[in-house]
Amino acid sequence: MTATTGLTIEGCVIVSAEGNLADADRLMPDALKFPGDQAFFAAALDRADLIVHGRNSFEDQPNSPLRRRLIVTRQVAGLAPDPSNPKAVLWNPAGASFEDACIRAGVSSGTVAIIGGPDVFALFFDRYDTFFLSQAPHARLPGGEPCFPGVPERTPEQILSAHGLCPADRQILDADHDVSVTTWRRG
Ligand SMILES: NC(=O)c1ccc[n+]([C@@H]2O[C@H](COP(=O)([O-])OP(=O)(O)OC[C@H]3O[C@@H](n4cnc5c(N)ncnc54)[C@H](OP(=O)(O)O)[C@@H]3O)[C@@H](O)[C@H]2O)c1
Numbered sequence: 001m002t003a004t005t006g007l008t009i010e011g012c013v014i015v016s017a018e019g020n021l022a023d024a025d026r027l028m029p030d031a032l033k034f035p036g037d038q039a040f041f042a043a044a045l046d047r048a049d050l051i052v053h054g055r056n057s058f059e060d061q062p063n064s065p066l067r068r069r070l071i072v073t074r075q076v077a078g079l080a081p082d083p084s085n086p087k088a089v090l091w092n093p094a095g096a097s098f099e100d101a102c103i104r105a106g107v108s109s110g111t112v113a114i115i116g117g118p119d120v121f122a123l124f125f126d127r128y129d130t131f132f133l134s135q136a137p138h139a140r141l142p143g144g145e146p147c148f149p150g151v152p153e154r155t156p157e158q159i160l161s162a163h164g165l166c167p168a169d170r171q172i173l174d175a176d177h178d179v180s181v182t183t184w185r186r187g
Contacts, residue, residue: 009127011114012044014134019151020144031139036173040181049110054120068105072120079104122149125163131184138177160184
């Protein structure tokens, strides 16, 4: 739990062999979609009180309309309602703090799930309590979009380590495709 907010911050991503989260068109391809990982991801989001993502990311699950969310964008100065979704708040981190954004979204305790894209993950590098790094080692996305700024010069694992997170647990999500999720925890 972060000292400043009283919120638990979790990150979630699935990456290809190269550490990419999307293909060369910046879209998430079927090659990164596995039922075991999608069930893990849906369960993580069902436990969360608030979802945070960039304007081009979304989770597209049956429970999506029920979830409170912050949509990160430079199209607003600070905080603004999302005209297309009463459960969403548009948030520009340059103009409003994360704490104020959470309050505007009606969330002052519980779990916040950060679901990307890369720059949004980076906003929280020093705040994650937990990061769920799913890896699909046989999925190849040449020229794709790296999951974090700094990939491929460094691996996603090196970047999480550099920000004080440690691998704590690894679970197989799809044995046929060697897809696993490693839970990284602070300290
Ligand atoms: N494999 C996975 O697990 C996974 C996870 C997440 C996403 N994805 C996929 O990866 C792709 C990500 O798309 P994307 O690279 O465009 O990332 P994105 O973060 O979803 O969207 C980028 C937009 O978010 C806003 N934004 C990001 N950082 C910001 C900041 N610091 N301050 C203010 N606004 C900020 C900007 O919106 P404005 O242009 O409105 O200012 C920016 O254009 C999507 O296809 C998504 O489906 C995959």
